[in-house]
Every structure is written in C-alpha cells, then in structure tokens.
Amino acid sequence: MPVTDLDLITNAARKAGAIATRFFDADPKVWEKPGQGPVTEADLAVDKMLNDMLLTARPDYGWLSEETADTDARLNTTHQFVVDPIDGTRAFIEGSKDWAISIAVVSNGIPSAAAIYLPMRDNLYAASHKTTAALNGRDIIISPNCKTVLATRPTMDGQHWKNETPPNLKRHFRSSLAYRMCLVAEGRYDAMVTLRPSWEWDIAAGSLIIERAGGIVSDRTGASLAFNSAMPQLNGVIGATPKAHAEIMDRLI
Template identity: 60%
Template sequence: MPVLNSGQKDLDLLIDAARAAGDIARGYFNASPEVWEKSGGQGPVTEADLRVNEQLSTDLQSARPDYGWLSEETEDSPARLSTNNQFIIDPIDGTRAFIEGSKDWAHSIAIAKNGIVTAAVIYLPMRDAMYTATLGKGAALNGTPINALPDKAIATATVLSSKLNIDPKFWAGPVPPFKRAFRSSLAYRLALVAQGQFDGMLTLRPTWEWDVAAGALIVTEAGGAVSDQTGLTPVFNNPYPQINGMIAAGGIHPKLVAALT
C-alpha cells in the first residue's frame, strides 16, 4: 500500500469534506432556504451556507486541530496568525447563484502554509465537478489533468469579469478588446481558467482570501499565473484577509497586467 505524503493526505481530506458539504448543500438547493442579508452590504447568506460551514469546521478541524481557521461564515480570530497551516474556506461561493437556482456555485476549500496555498479543492455539487490541486503536483478535474490556455492576441481572448472591471478608470489605455463572460462564483471563474475554458479572469476590487485561495493554486498548478491587480504574487493568511484584486490567466496574464493602470 503506497505511503501518502502530507500534501496528498491534506488533499484527500479536502475532497472528502467537499463531497460531504455538497451532500448538505444539495438538500437546501431549490428548497427555499432561509436567507439573511449580512451587515455592511456584504451580500446574502443562507441557512445552507451556515450548515455547510458547521460541517466543514467539524470535519476539518477535528482532523487537523493544529491548523488555523479562516472562513467567510466564521467570526475571524487572530489565533490563526500563530499557526503554521490554515484552512481558508468559503462554504458556498456564489450564494446569489445558489439562491437563484443556478448551478454555478461552489465549495472553495484550501490549506495554506507560510502564505502559500498547498492543497485546494473547488467543488460544484450540481455539476459534479471536483477541481483539485496540490502544490507541485498539477491540477485536475475529476481526476483528469487540466491545463490553462497558452498565449494569444488579447483581441481574441475570452475573459471572465464583471462589467464593473471594464470601467476605463482601471486601464492605462483603451480597455483591451477581449470578449467578456461572467460567472457569479469567483472560485468557479478561477477553476474555468485552470480548465482552459477561458483565457483569464479578473476582479479589480479588494478580494476576500476565501473567494480565491483554492482557485489560485488550481490555476498555477494548471500552468497559469495568478497575481493581484498590480502583478504581485498574492500572499494568504493576512491579518486582514483581503488581497488587492486578482488576475488569473494562462499565457495572456502578462498582457492583462500590463494593460492595467
């Protein structure tokens, strides 16, 4: 029987937790779950988000009690800053899509060490799509390796982005003439870039770590590149858990960064 390294053991733990989370979330999907609006205009949260968060907290923290915990649906604690490894979790990324009955929502689950994500899962239960990556071991969709797209002319590229990012104020010159597409879940956008379904994605606003931690590793392990909007490599488990936007892409990544202000 093969001996699993710590990275594979962590990834297997995340996969099992994601499947359990999917079982819970499917029970609330299209079943009129209770919905609340978060304070400060942070958007909606449903009873499914909270129930999934509870399950993930129980399963993951019992398996790795020495790992720190950062989740969208858990009050943050500075205790995570003194740990060597951290779980970075979005129980349901794309809550609005979940409420609206779209399939484009995901569980985003990552482990970081020294600011670097080392294992990651993005799981879309309604699509049975399990995106996975371990640092240095490549990325996969349902066990099959995936790769980001190579470089091309930006005019022929397709980029996942909200309309807000097309505002000329963000760009050094004319907005690049790429074709824009959209998915409500940031995690799913990143996964689709890693899969080679789109050339890139971008979000040009302060971005919560739990939205992008898992996807950042999956993109880079698929051969793509990830940065904040200034081109810097993101670091995770910050005291205030936000990064300065995110650009993730295959070969067109340098072109997107260079085009921004």
C-alpha cells in the same frame, strides 16, 4: 497510511456538497450580512460540517471562513484551512448551478492544497503543491490563447485601463470567483479579473489550481499573492494564461 491534506479536503468538499444540495431549490432561509450580501442556512450548515470535520482531522491548523467569526488565533499557526462554504451564494439562491464549495490549505502564506466542488455539475477541481491540477481526476491545463476574460462589466470600464482602452478580450461572467478561476485552469477561458479588494476565502483554492494548470495569478499590481494576513483581503486578482496576464498587466492602470 495518513490521509494527505488533499485527500482530506476533497472528501470534505463532496460531503459539503451533499449537505448544500439538500437546501438547493428548497426555499432556504436567507439573511443579509451588512455590506457583504446574502447568507443562507445552507452556508451555515456547510460551514459547521467543514469546521467539525477538518479541525478534528487537523487540530493544529488555523481556520478562516467567510461564515465563521475571525480571530487572531490563526495568525499563530503554520497551516490554515481557508474556506468559502458556498461561493456564489446569490447564484445558489437564484437556482443557478454555478456555485461552488471552496477549500484550501495554506502553509506559511502559500496555498498547498485546494479543492473546489460544484455539486450541481458534479465537478471537483483539485490540486496540491506536489500535483498537477485536475478535474474529476483528469489533468487540466490552461489555454494557450488570449481571447476571453471572466469579469464583471464594471471591471472592463475604461477608467481602469490605459487610454481608457481595456484589453481586446471578449467578456463573460460567472457568479462564483472560485468557479471563474477553475474555468481558466481548465482552459475554457483565458483570464479572470477582479479589481476590487477580494477575500482570501474566495481566492486561495483557485489560485493554486490555476498555477498548477500552468497559469499565472497575481494581485492587480502584478505582485504574488500571500495568504493568512491579519486583514484577509487581496488587492484584486488576475488569474490567466501567461500571454493574457501580460496583456492585462500592460493595459491596467
């Protein structure tokens, strides 16, 4: 029986996690990418393994990863792997558990399978366009509330909100965007907001996981997200419960 895309990427995420943990808390080599922040030897090792494993299994798929030089080749494919080898590299370097491996399959511009794995917590979030969202095999669902948001402090500055008044949501933070999206899907928080241009590899997997858990994901204008763009960035991201999404969009400039 052929392996599904979801099975393929969940297995790959766990194997990637095993590689990354060998470098964790072991003083990995670190470089600065101009204008993009740090990258470690763990990021590069995970990226290479995932590229080899996934494209061997699906040689006709395109490839978009934070740690691989992008080319136009993926634009001529129907399906693409969209990968962040380690989302939350700063957290990884600092010894925090809140970093993740994020893998999505995008089909005709829409995520069709997603896996986000937090090795230090052994939490594997997964979803496909045919399944519900799950954490370690258990179905998850968003919260019914509109009380909390995962966002950076500058995101909630008055300049971004009507009458300089952000929504009445208690702010929390996690370094990894992918993990923030999973926490919303799991119902532990009610929304995540980033207003800055956001790379597709940070968002693709988490957007599907939120949607399959019953949430809404859009850019900062309220438009649906489309992936595999020539410039793989999105105009901010809001992932939330329907109630929280409506409140945020009503307040946002």
